Amino acid sequence: MADYLDSLKFVSPSGEAIDRSPAAVFRQKCRNGSFTGITSGHCLSFVQANVVILPYQHAYDFLLFCQRNPKPCPLLEVMDTGSYEASILAPGSDLRSDVPLYRIVREGRNEEERTDIRDLWTGDMVCFLLGCSFAFEGALLEAGLGVRHIEEGKNVPMYITNIPCRPAGVFSGNLVVSMRPYPEAMVPEVKAITARFPKVHGAPVHSGDPAAIGIRDLGTVDFGDSVEVKPGEVPVFWACGVTPLVALRNAKLPLAITHSPGHMFVTDGLNSELAI
Protein backbone atom coordinates (compact mmCIF):
# COMPACT_ATOMS: atom_id res chain seq x y z
CA MET A 1 0.00 0.00 0.00
CA ALA A 2 2.81 2.35 0.94
CA ASP A 3 4.21 2.54 -2.59
CA TYR A 4 0.91 3.54 -4.16
CA LEU A 5 -0.15 6.09 -1.57
CA ASP A 6 3.34 7.52 -1.39
CA SER A 7 3.40 8.09 -5.10
CA LEU A 8 0.21 10.10 -4.77
CA LYS A 9 1.16 11.99 -1.65
CA PHE A 10 4.75 12.84 -2.56
CA VAL A 11 5.89 11.31 0.70
CA SER A 12 9.47 10.10 0.76
CA PRO A 13 9.66 6.49 -0.50
CA SER A 14 11.67 5.63 2.60
CA GLY A 15 8.74 6.79 4.71
CA GLU A 16 10.90 9.20 6.71
CA ALA A 17 9.28 12.30 8.11
CA ILE A 18 10.21 15.35 6.06
CA ASP A 19 10.03 18.92 7.34
CA ARG A 20 7.92 20.58 4.68
CA SER A 21 7.32 23.76 6.68
CA PRO A 22 9.83 25.93 4.73
CA ALA A 23 7.55 25.68 1.68
CA ALA A 24 4.46 26.63 3.71
CA VAL A 25 6.31 29.55 5.29
CA PHE A 26 7.37 30.72 1.83
CA ARG A 27 3.80 30.50 0.50
CA GLN A 28 2.65 32.55 3.51
CA LYS A 29 5.04 35.31 2.47
CA CYS A 30 3.56 35.26 -1.03
CA ARG A 31 0.07 35.32 0.44
CA ASN A 32 0.66 38.37 2.59
CA GLY A 33 2.50 40.18 -0.19
CA SER A 34 5.93 40.25 1.45
CA PHE A 35 7.42 38.13 -1.37
CA THR A 36 6.62 39.03 -5.00
CA GLY A 37 9.87 38.09 -6.76
CA ILE A 38 11.38 35.36 -8.91
CA THR A 39 11.40 32.01 -7.07
CA SER A 40 14.66 30.70 -8.54
CA GLY A 41 17.04 30.12 -5.64
CA HIS A 42 14.25 29.96 -3.04
CA CYS A 43 13.12 26.77 -1.28
CA LEU A 44 15.75 24.92 -3.31
CA SER A 45 14.71 21.38 -2.39
CA PHE A 46 11.03 21.89 -3.09
CA VAL A 47 9.14 21.30 -6.31
CA GLN A 48 8.17 24.53 -8.03
CA ALA A 49 5.21 24.38 -10.40
CA ASN A 50 3.87 26.20 -13.44
CA VAL A 51 0.31 27.41 -12.78
CA VAL A 52 -2.62 27.59 -15.21
CA ILE A 53 -6.11 28.63 -14.06
CA LEU A 54 -9.01 28.33 -16.49
CA PRO A 55 -12.80 28.31 -16.49
CA TYR A 56 -14.27 24.78 -16.42
CA GLN A 57 -15.61 25.35 -19.94
CA HIS A 58 -12.07 25.00 -21.31
CA ALA A 59 -10.67 22.59 -18.71
CA TYR A 60 -11.35 19.40 -20.70
CA ASP A 61 -9.52 20.68 -23.77
CA PHE A 62 -6.59 21.80 -21.64
CA LEU A 63 -6.41 18.52 -19.72
CA LEU A 64 -6.50 16.66 -23.04
CA PHE A 65 -3.77 18.94 -24.46
CA CYS A 66 -1.58 18.01 -21.48
CA GLN A 67 -2.39 14.29 -21.86
CA ARG A 68 -1.39 14.43 -25.53
CA ASN A 69 1.77 16.44 -24.95
CA PRO A 70 3.18 15.06 -21.70
CA LYS A 71 6.78 16.10 -22.27
CA PRO A 72 6.11 19.86 -22.36
CA CYS A 73 2.98 19.62 -20.14
CA PRO A 74 3.70 17.23 -17.24
CA LEU A 75 0.69 17.53 -14.95
CA LEU A 76 1.52 17.38 -11.26
CA GLU A 77 -1.94 18.13 -9.85
CA VAL A 78 -5.35 19.20 -11.13
CA MET A 79 -7.70 20.59 -8.52
CA ASP A 80 -11.43 20.02 -8.28
CA THR A 81 -13.48 22.64 -10.08
CA GLY A 82 -13.85 25.66 -7.78
CA SER A 83 -11.10 24.51 -5.38
CA TYR A 84 -8.05 26.70 -4.86
CA GLU A 85 -6.19 24.37 -2.47
CA ALA A 86 -3.54 22.04 -3.90
CA SER A 87 -4.56 19.32 -1.47
CA ILE A 88 -2.00 16.78 -2.71
CA LEU A 89 1.12 18.88 -3.26
CA ALA A 90 0.52 21.77 -0.88
CA PRO A 91 -2.18 21.16 1.76
CA GLY A 92 -3.46 24.43 3.18
CA SER A 93 -2.37 26.44 0.15
CA ASP A 94 -4.51 29.07 -1.57
CA LEU A 95 -3.89 29.31 -5.31
CA ARG A 96 -5.60 32.72 -5.36
CA SER A 97 -2.76 34.34 -3.42
CA ASP A 98 0.18 31.93 -2.92
CA VAL A 99 1.87 32.57 -6.29
CA PRO A 100 4.28 35.51 -5.95
CA LEU A 101 3.13 37.13 -9.19
CA TYR A 102 0.24 36.25 -11.51
CA ARG A 103 -0.28 37.08 -15.16
CA ILE A 104 -3.81 37.83 -16.36
CA VAL A 105 -4.36 36.81 -19.99
CA ARG A 106 -7.45 38.06 -21.84
CA GLU A 107 -8.16 37.16 -25.48
CA GLY A 108 -4.57 35.90 -25.72
CA ARG A 109 -3.00 39.17 -24.56
CA ASN A 110 -1.04 39.63 -21.33
CA GLU A 111 -3.29 42.20 -19.72
CA GLU A 112 -1.64 42.74 -16.35
CA GLU A 113 0.51 41.24 -13.62
CA ARG A 114 -0.58 41.23 -10.00
CA THR A 115 0.09 39.50 -6.69
CA ASP A 116 -3.44 38.34 -5.86
CA ILE A 117 -6.41 37.10 -7.92
CA ARG A 118 -9.05 36.77 -5.19
CA ASP A 119 -11.31 39.36 -6.86
CA LEU A 120 -11.12 37.49 -10.20
CA TRP A 121 -11.85 34.06 -8.72
CA THR A 122 -15.14 32.38 -9.61
CA GLY A 123 -16.51 29.01 -8.55
CA ASP A 124 -16.17 27.53 -12.04
CA MET A 125 -12.38 27.83 -12.18
CA VAL A 126 -9.95 24.90 -12.41
CA CYS A 127 -6.30 25.10 -11.26
CA PHE A 128 -3.58 23.07 -12.99
CA LEU A 129 -0.04 22.60 -11.65
CA LEU A 130 2.61 21.53 -14.14
CA GLY A 131 6.23 20.44 -13.62
CA CYS A 132 9.13 22.84 -14.14
CA SER A 133 12.74 22.05 -15.04
CA PHE A 134 14.15 23.60 -11.88
CA ALA A 135 13.94 20.10 -10.38
CA PHE A 136 16.37 18.45 -12.78
CA GLU A 137 18.73 21.41 -12.79
CA GLY A 138 19.47 20.60 -9.16
CA ALA A 139 20.30 17.02 -10.13
CA LEU A 140 22.62 18.23 -12.93
CA LEU A 141 24.46 20.54 -10.51
CA GLU A 142 24.75 17.76 -7.93
CA ALA A 143 26.36 15.57 -10.60
CA GLY A 144 28.95 18.30 -11.24
CA LEU A 145 27.41 19.27 -14.58
CA GLY A 146 27.19 23.04 -14.79
CA VAL A 147 24.04 24.82 -15.89
CA ARG A 148 25.12 27.71 -18.09
CA HIS A 149 22.31 30.21 -17.43
CA ILE A 150 22.74 29.72 -13.67
CA GLU A 151 26.50 30.30 -14.06
CA GLU A 152 25.74 33.47 -16.02
CA GLY A 153 23.02 34.61 -13.60
CA LYS A 154 20.37 34.63 -16.32
CA ASN A 155 16.99 33.13 -17.14
CA VAL A 156 17.16 29.94 -19.25
CA PRO A 157 17.09 30.49 -23.05
CA MET A 158 13.83 29.33 -24.64
CA TYR A 159 12.89 28.92 -28.31
CA ILE A 160 9.70 28.15 -30.22
CA THR A 161 10.46 25.15 -32.46
CA ASN A 162 8.88 24.05 -35.74
CA ILE A 163 7.49 20.93 -34.01
CA PRO A 164 3.72 21.11 -33.70
CA CYS A 165 2.15 19.86 -30.47
CA ARG A 166 -0.79 17.52 -30.81
CA PRO A 167 -3.77 19.90 -30.67
CA ALA A 168 -6.76 19.39 -28.36
CA GLY A 169 -9.91 21.42 -28.91
CA VAL A 170 -9.09 25.13 -28.75
CA PHE A 171 -5.46 24.50 -27.72
CA SER A 172 -2.65 24.24 -30.26
CA GLY A 173 0.83 25.54 -30.89
CA ASN A 174 4.42 24.54 -31.45
CA LEU A 175 6.70 22.95 -28.89
CA VAL A 176 8.79 25.41 -26.89
CA VAL A 177 12.20 24.16 -25.72
CA SER A 178 14.74 25.32 -23.17
CA MET A 179 18.45 25.03 -24.03
CA ARG A 180 21.53 24.18 -21.96
CA PRO A 181 24.91 23.70 -23.71
CA TYR A 182 27.28 20.83 -22.79
CA PRO A 183 30.52 19.37 -24.15
CA GLU A 184 29.59 16.60 -26.56
CA ALA A 185 31.11 13.89 -24.36
CA MET A 186 28.88 14.87 -21.43
CA VAL A 187 25.61 14.69 -23.39
CA PRO A 188 24.87 11.00 -22.64
CA GLU A 189 25.21 11.63 -18.89
CA VAL A 190 23.06 14.76 -19.13
CA LYS A 191 20.40 12.71 -20.95
CA ALA A 192 20.52 9.89 -18.40
CA ILE A 193 20.18 12.22 -15.41
CA THR A 194 17.26 14.20 -16.78
CA ALA A 195 15.48 11.08 -18.08
CA ARG A 196 14.94 10.22 -14.41
CA PHE A 197 12.60 13.24 -14.12
CA PRO A 198 9.68 12.57 -16.49
CA LYS A 199 7.41 14.76 -14.33
CA VAL A 200 9.60 17.76 -15.13
CA HIS A 201 10.09 17.27 -18.89
CA GLY A 202 12.48 14.31 -18.64
CA ALA A 203 15.11 13.52 -21.26
CA PRO A 204 16.04 16.08 -23.92
CA VAL A 205 13.96 16.21 -27.10
CA HIS A 206 16.97 17.07 -29.25
CA SER A 207 20.68 17.81 -29.12
CA GLY A 208 22.90 19.30 -31.80
CA ASP A 209 21.89 21.30 -34.86
CA PRO A 210 19.30 23.92 -33.81
CA ALA A 211 18.06 24.22 -37.42
CA ALA A 212 16.79 20.63 -37.24
CA ILE A 213 14.03 21.82 -34.92
CA GLY A 214 13.48 25.16 -36.62
CA ILE A 215 15.74 27.38 -34.51
CA ARG A 216 17.66 29.73 -36.82
CA ASP A 217 19.87 31.54 -34.35
CA LEU A 218 20.66 30.53 -30.75
CA GLY A 219 21.44 34.18 -30.03
CA THR A 220 17.82 35.15 -30.71
CA VAL A 221 15.63 33.72 -27.96
CA ASP A 222 11.84 33.71 -27.93
CA PHE A 223 11.74 33.78 -24.11
CA GLY A 224 14.40 34.16 -21.40
CA ASP A 225 18.01 35.14 -22.10
CA SER A 226 20.63 33.90 -24.54
CA VAL A 227 23.74 32.23 -23.08
CA GLU A 228 27.22 31.44 -24.38
CA VAL A 229 27.79 28.17 -26.24
CA LYS A 230 31.53 27.49 -26.01
CA PRO A 231 33.68 25.75 -28.65
CA GLY A 232 33.21 21.97 -28.44
CA GLU A 233 29.80 22.33 -26.81
CA VAL A 234 26.52 21.23 -28.34
CA PRO A 235 23.18 22.77 -27.48
CA VAL A 236 20.84 20.35 -25.67
CA PHE A 237 17.09 21.04 -25.86
CA TRP A 238 14.34 20.06 -23.42
CA ALA A 239 10.57 20.35 -23.75
CA CYS A 240 9.57 23.47 -21.81
CA GLY A 241 6.63 24.44 -19.61
CA VAL A 242 6.17 27.64 -21.62
CA THR A 243 4.61 25.40 -24.33
CA PRO A 244 1.18 25.30 -22.62
CA LEU A 245 1.35 29.06 -22.03
CA VAL A 246 1.84 29.58 -25.79
CA ALA A 247 -1.09 27.23 -26.49
CA LEU A 248 -3.12 29.25 -23.99
CA ARG A 249 -2.21 32.50 -25.75
CA ASN A 250 -3.16 30.98 -29.12
CA ALA A 251 -6.57 29.90 -27.78
CA LYS A 252 -7.51 33.55 -27.10
CA LEU A 253 -9.80 32.67 -24.19
CA PRO A 254 -11.78 35.52 -22.61
CA LEU A 255 -9.84 34.93 -19.36
CA ALA A 256 -6.95 32.74 -18.28
CA ILE A 257 -4.59 33.18 -15.34
CA THR A 258 -1.02 31.90 -15.05
CA HIS A 259 2.02 32.56 -12.92
CA SER A 260 4.28 35.28 -14.25
CA PRO A 261 7.33 33.55 -15.82
CA GLY A 262 9.90 32.69 -13.16
CA HIS A 263 7.42 33.41 -10.34
CA MET A 264 6.50 29.79 -9.62
CA PHE A 265 4.16 28.17 -7.09
CA VAL A 266 6.27 26.48 -4.39
CA THR A 267 4.84 23.12 -3.29
CA ASP A 268 5.55 20.78 -0.37
CA GLY A 269 6.90 18.11 -2.77
CA LEU A 270 10.65 17.53 -2.85
CA ASN A 271 12.54 17.53 -6.15
CA SER A 272 14.17 14.28 -5.07
CA GLU A 273 10.70 12.71 -4.85
CA LEU A 274 10.08 13.42 -8.55
CA ALA A 275 12.93 11.17 -9.70
CA ILE A 276 12.18 7.65 -10.89
Added chain:
Amino acid sequence: MADYLDSLKFVSPSGEAIDRSPAAVFRQKCRNGSFTGITSGHCLSFVQANVVILPYQHAYDFLLFCQRNPKPCPLLEVMDTGSYEASILAPGSDLRSDVPLYRIVREGRNEEERTDIRDLWTGDMVCFLLGCSFAFEGALLEAGLGVRHIEEGKNVPMYITNIPCRPAGVFSGNLVVSMRPYPEAMVPEVKAITARFPKVHGAPVHSGDPAAIGIRDLGTVDFGDSVEVKPGEVPVFWACGVTPLVALRNAKLPLAITHSPGHMFVTDGLNSELAI
Protein backbone atom coordinates in the same frame (compact mmCIF):
# COMPACT_ATOMS: atom_id res chain seq x y z
CA MET B 1 12.93 16.42 -33.14
CA ALA B 2 13.07 12.69 -33.69
CA ASP B 3 12.91 11.85 -29.96
CA TYR B 4 9.81 13.92 -29.33
CA LEU B 5 7.83 12.88 -32.38
CA ASP B 6 8.87 9.27 -31.97
CA SER B 7 7.61 9.23 -28.41
CA LEU B 8 4.24 10.37 -29.69
CA LYS B 9 4.09 8.13 -32.72
CA PHE B 10 5.32 4.94 -31.05
CA VAL B 11 7.98 4.63 -33.74
CA SER B 12 11.04 2.66 -32.76
CA PRO B 13 13.62 4.93 -31.06
CA SER B 14 16.22 3.60 -33.47
CA GLY B 15 14.08 4.87 -36.33
CA GLU B 16 14.00 1.48 -38.03
CA ALA B 17 10.97 0.57 -40.12
CA ILE B 18 8.72 -1.83 -38.22
CA ASP B 19 6.19 -4.09 -39.92
CA ARG B 20 3.01 -3.21 -38.08
CA SER B 21 0.73 -4.99 -40.52
CA PRO B 22 0.05 -8.04 -38.27
CA ALA B 23 -1.86 -5.77 -35.88
CA ALA B 24 -3.90 -4.22 -38.70
CA VAL B 25 -4.67 -7.67 -40.12
CA PHE B 26 -5.80 -8.81 -36.67
CA ARG B 27 -8.06 -5.77 -36.25
CA GLN B 28 -9.57 -6.51 -39.67
CA LYS B 29 -10.53 -9.99 -38.42
CA CYS B 30 -12.23 -8.40 -35.41
CA ARG B 31 -13.96 -5.92 -37.67
CA ASN B 32 -15.44 -8.53 -39.97
CA GLY B 33 -16.43 -10.76 -37.07
CA SER B 34 -14.06 -13.65 -37.82
CA PHE B 35 -12.25 -13.15 -34.48
CA THR B 36 -14.31 -12.65 -31.31
CA GLY B 37 -12.11 -14.34 -28.69
CA ILE B 38 -9.65 -13.55 -25.93
CA THR B 39 -6.61 -11.67 -27.29
CA SER B 40 -4.05 -13.20 -24.90
CA GLY B 41 -1.47 -14.99 -27.04
CA HIS B 42 -2.36 -13.05 -30.20
CA CYS B 43 -0.13 -10.39 -31.79
CA LEU B 44 2.33 -11.01 -28.97
CA SER B 45 4.69 -8.11 -29.70
CA PHE B 46 1.94 -5.51 -29.97
CA VAL B 47 0.47 -3.30 -27.27
CA GLN B 48 -3.02 -4.39 -26.25
CA ALA B 49 -5.23 -1.75 -24.68
CA ASN B 50 -8.18 -1.48 -22.30
CA VAL B 51 -11.05 0.41 -23.96
CA VAL B 52 -13.51 2.85 -22.35
CA ILE B 53 -16.07 4.72 -24.46
CA LEU B 54 -18.16 7.44 -22.78
CA PRO B 55 -20.37 10.38 -23.72
CA TYR B 56 -18.52 13.72 -23.73
CA GLN B 57 -20.60 14.80 -20.75
CA HIS B 58 -18.58 12.46 -18.51
CA ALA B 59 -15.26 12.59 -20.37
CA TYR B 60 -13.70 15.36 -18.24
CA ASP B 61 -14.37 13.51 -15.00
CA PHE B 62 -12.97 10.29 -16.46
CA LEU B 63 -9.88 11.98 -17.87
CA LEU B 64 -9.30 13.61 -14.48
CA PHE B 65 -9.81 10.25 -12.71
CA CYS B 66 -7.06 8.80 -14.93
CA GLN B 67 -4.77 11.79 -14.32
CA ARG B 68 -5.21 11.39 -10.56
CA ASN B 69 -4.73 7.62 -10.58
CA PRO B 70 -2.05 7.02 -13.20
CA LYS B 71 -0.87 3.65 -11.88
CA PRO B 72 -4.19 1.83 -12.41
CA CYS B 73 -5.29 4.13 -15.28
CA PRO B 74 -2.31 4.71 -17.59
CA LEU B 75 -3.75 6.58 -20.59
CA LEU B 76 -2.23 5.59 -23.92
CA GLU B 77 -4.51 7.62 -26.19
CA VAL B 78 -7.66 9.73 -25.94
CA MET B 79 -9.46 10.33 -29.20
CA ASP B 80 -11.15 13.55 -30.29
CA THR B 81 -14.82 13.69 -29.38
CA GLY B 82 -16.79 11.80 -32.05
CA SER B 83 -13.69 10.15 -33.54
CA TYR B 84 -13.44 6.34 -33.55
CA GLU B 85 -9.98 6.10 -35.11
CA ALA B 86 -6.98 5.68 -32.81
CA SER B 87 -4.89 7.90 -35.05
CA ILE B 88 -1.73 7.67 -32.91
CA LEU B 89 -1.64 4.02 -31.87
CA ALA B 90 -3.62 2.39 -34.67
CA PRO B 91 -4.10 4.53 -37.79
CA GLY B 92 -7.01 3.28 -39.88
CA SER B 93 -8.67 1.55 -36.92
CA ASP B 94 -12.38 1.76 -36.11
CA LEU B 95 -13.12 1.58 -32.39
CA ARG B 96 -16.77 0.76 -33.18
CA SER B 97 -15.84 -2.68 -34.54
CA ASP B 98 -12.14 -3.49 -34.00
CA VAL B 99 -12.47 -4.78 -30.43
CA PRO B 100 -13.22 -8.53 -30.53
CA LEU B 101 -15.96 -8.28 -27.89
CA TYR B 102 -17.56 -5.23 -26.28
CA ARG B 103 -19.41 -4.91 -22.98
CA ILE B 104 -22.36 -2.53 -22.79
CA VAL B 105 -22.80 -1.04 -19.31
CA ARG B 106 -26.03 0.77 -18.45
CA GLU B 107 -26.67 2.30 -15.01
CA GLY B 108 -23.62 0.36 -13.74
CA ARG B 109 -24.93 -3.03 -14.86
CA ASN B 110 -23.33 -5.19 -17.55
CA GLU B 111 -26.25 -5.29 -19.95
CA GLU B 112 -24.87 -7.28 -22.86
CA GLU B 113 -21.77 -8.33 -24.79
CA ARG B 114 -21.49 -7.89 -28.54
CA THR B 115 -18.95 -7.70 -31.35
CA ASP B 116 -19.94 -4.38 -32.85
CA ILE B 117 -21.24 -1.06 -31.47
CA ARG B 118 -21.87 0.85 -34.70
CA ASP B 119 -25.59 1.17 -33.97
CA LEU B 120 -24.88 2.58 -30.48
CA TRP B 121 -22.32 5.12 -31.67
CA THR B 122 -23.18 8.81 -31.42
CA GLY B 123 -21.14 11.85 -32.38
CA ASP B 124 -20.65 12.93 -28.75
CA MET B 125 -18.69 9.83 -27.72
CA VAL B 126 -15.07 9.84 -26.53
CA CYS B 127 -12.78 6.77 -26.76
CA PHE B 128 -10.04 6.15 -24.18
CA LEU B 129 -7.26 3.57 -24.55
CA LEU B 130 -5.49 2.48 -21.36
CA GLY B 131 -2.41 0.33 -20.84
CA CYS B 132 -2.66 -3.34 -19.93
CA SER B 133 -0.14 -5.51 -18.08
CA PHE B 134 0.28 -7.95 -20.99
CA ALA B 135 3.22 -5.76 -22.05
CA PHE B 136 5.32 -6.30 -18.93
CA GLU B 137 4.43 -9.98 -18.70
CA GLY B 138 6.39 -10.48 -21.91
CA ALA B 139 9.39 -8.75 -20.35
CA LEU B 140 9.13 -10.96 -17.24
CA LEU B 141 9.04 -14.10 -19.37
CA GLU B 142 11.99 -12.90 -21.46
CA ALA B 143 13.97 -12.46 -18.24
CA GLY B 144 13.23 -16.07 -17.30
CA LEU B 145 10.76 -15.09 -14.59
CA GLY B 146 7.68 -17.28 -14.90
CA VAL B 147 4.19 -15.84 -14.83
CA ARG B 148 2.05 -18.23 -12.78
CA HIS B 149 -1.37 -17.71 -14.41
CA ILE B 150 0.19 -18.19 -17.85
CA GLU B 151 1.88 -21.40 -16.61
CA GLU B 152 -1.49 -22.56 -15.28
CA GLY B 153 -3.37 -21.49 -18.42
CA LYS B 154 -5.63 -19.14 -16.46
CA ASN B 155 -6.65 -15.49 -16.33
CA VAL B 156 -4.64 -13.36 -13.88
CA PRO B 157 -6.04 -13.21 -10.31
CA MET B 158 -7.45 -9.78 -9.44
CA TYR B 159 -8.61 -8.36 -6.10
CA ILE B 160 -10.37 -5.20 -4.94
CA THR B 161 -8.17 -3.64 -2.25
CA ASN B 162 -9.05 -1.34 0.65
CA ILE B 163 -7.05 1.49 -0.98
CA PRO B 164 -9.34 4.25 -2.23
CA CYS B 165 -8.51 5.85 -5.56
CA ARG B 166 -8.53 9.62 -5.70
CA PRO B 167 -12.08 10.40 -6.85
CA ALA B 168 -12.88 12.75 -9.75
CA GLY B 169 -16.44 13.96 -10.24
CA VAL B 170 -18.76 10.97 -10.63
CA PHE B 171 -15.88 8.45 -10.65
CA SER B 172 -14.66 6.76 -7.49
CA GLY B 173 -13.76 3.34 -6.19
CA ASN B 174 -11.01 1.27 -4.64
CA LEU B 175 -7.81 0.22 -6.35
CA VAL B 176 -7.98 -3.18 -8.06
CA VAL B 177 -4.73 -5.16 -8.19
CA SER B 178 -3.49 -8.15 -10.16
CA MET B 179 -1.28 -10.71 -8.38
CA ARG B 180 1.70 -12.79 -9.51
CA PRO B 181 3.64 -14.89 -6.96
CA TYR B 182 7.48 -15.00 -6.93
CA PRO B 183 10.17 -16.43 -4.65
CA GLU B 184 11.16 -13.67 -2.21
CA ALA B 185 14.70 -13.40 -3.64
CA MET B 186 13.33 -12.65 -7.10
CA VAL B 187 11.06 -9.79 -6.02
CA PRO B 188 13.64 -6.99 -6.48
CA GLU B 189 14.28 -8.10 -10.08
CA VAL B 190 10.54 -8.37 -10.74
CA LYS B 191 10.11 -4.84 -9.41
CA ALA B 192 12.98 -3.46 -11.50
CA ILE B 193 11.71 -5.02 -14.74
CA THR B 194 8.13 -3.85 -14.37
CA ALA B 195 9.17 -0.37 -13.19
CA ARG B 196 10.41 0.15 -16.75
CA PHE B 197 6.78 0.02 -17.94
CA PRO B 198 4.96 2.97 -16.31
CA LYS B 199 2.49 3.08 -19.21
CA VAL B 200 1.27 -0.39 -18.26
CA HIS B 201 1.01 -0.02 -14.45
CA GLY B 202 4.77 -0.02 -13.77
CA ALA B 203 6.28 -1.24 -10.51
CA PRO B 204 4.21 -3.25 -8.02
CA VAL B 205 2.09 -1.34 -5.48
CA HIS B 206 2.68 -3.96 -2.79
CA SER B 207 4.34 -7.28 -2.08
CA GLY B 208 3.85 -9.60 0.86
CA ASP B 209 0.95 -9.70 3.33
CA PRO B 210 -2.33 -9.51 1.37
CA ALA B 211 -4.16 -8.29 4.51
CA ALA B 212 -2.11 -5.09 4.46
CA ILE B 213 -4.08 -3.98 1.39
CA GLY B 214 -7.40 -5.46 2.50
CA ILE B 215 -7.26 -8.84 0.76
CA ARG B 216 -8.52 -11.52 3.16
CA ASP B 217 -7.96 -14.65 1.11
CA LEU B 218 -5.85 -15.05 -2.03
CA GLY B 219 -8.02 -18.03 -2.97
CA THR B 220 -11.06 -15.79 -3.32
CA VAL B 221 -10.58 -13.53 -6.32
CA ASP B 222 -12.81 -10.61 -7.29
CA PHE B 223 -11.99 -11.05 -11.00
CA GLY B 224 -10.06 -13.65 -12.99
CA ASP B 225 -8.83 -16.95 -11.55
CA SER B 226 -6.92 -17.89 -8.40
CA VAL B 227 -3.44 -19.40 -8.85
CA GLU B 228 -1.11 -21.44 -6.65
CA VAL B 229 1.29 -19.60 -4.33
CA LYS B 230 4.09 -22.08 -3.57
CA PRO B 231 6.04 -22.33 -0.28
CA GLY B 232 8.70 -19.60 -0.17
CA GLU B 233 6.84 -17.42 -2.61
CA VAL B 234 5.34 -14.02 -1.81
CA PRO B 235 2.40 -12.51 -3.65
CA VAL B 236 3.33 -9.40 -5.67
CA PHE B 237 0.53 -6.94 -6.49
CA TRP B 238 0.27 -4.51 -9.40
CA ALA B 239 -2.27 -1.74 -10.04
CA CYS B 240 -4.78 -3.16 -12.51
CA GLY B 241 -6.71 -1.79 -15.47
CA VAL B 242 -9.94 -3.19 -14.02
CA THR B 243 -9.81 -0.27 -11.54
CA PRO B 244 -11.32 2.23 -14.02
CA LEU B 245 -13.98 -0.33 -14.99
CA VAL B 246 -15.03 -0.58 -11.32
CA ALA B 247 -15.12 3.24 -11.09
CA LEU B 248 -17.23 3.24 -14.23
CA ARG B 249 -19.62 0.71 -12.71
CA ASN B 250 -19.85 2.79 -9.52
CA ALA B 251 -20.72 5.92 -11.51
CA LYS B 252 -23.91 4.27 -12.84
CA LEU B 253 -23.87 6.23 -16.11
CA PRO B 254 -26.82 5.79 -18.46
CA LEU B 255 -24.43 4.28 -21.04
CA ALA B 256 -20.76 3.30 -21.11
CA ILE B 257 -18.99 0.86 -23.40
CA THR B 258 -15.83 -1.11 -22.64
CA HIS B 259 -14.01 -4.11 -24.02
CA SER B 260 -15.11 -7.41 -22.52
CA PRO B 261 -12.36 -8.49 -20.05
CA GLY B 262 -9.54 -10.25 -21.89
CA HIS B 263 -10.85 -9.11 -25.28
CA MET B 264 -8.44 -6.21 -25.77
CA PHE B 265 -7.94 -3.70 -28.57
CA VAL B 266 -4.73 -4.59 -30.45
CA THR B 267 -2.71 -1.50 -31.44
CA ASP B 268 0.22 -0.93 -33.81
CA GLY B 269 2.48 -0.01 -30.86
CA LEU B 270 5.12 -2.50 -29.78
CA ASN B 271 5.41 -3.57 -26.15
CA SER B 272 9.15 -2.91 -26.38
CA GLU B 273 8.36 0.72 -27.26
CA LEU B 274 6.52 1.19 -23.94
CA ALA B 275 9.65 0.55 -21.88
CA ILE B 276 11.61 3.48 -20.51
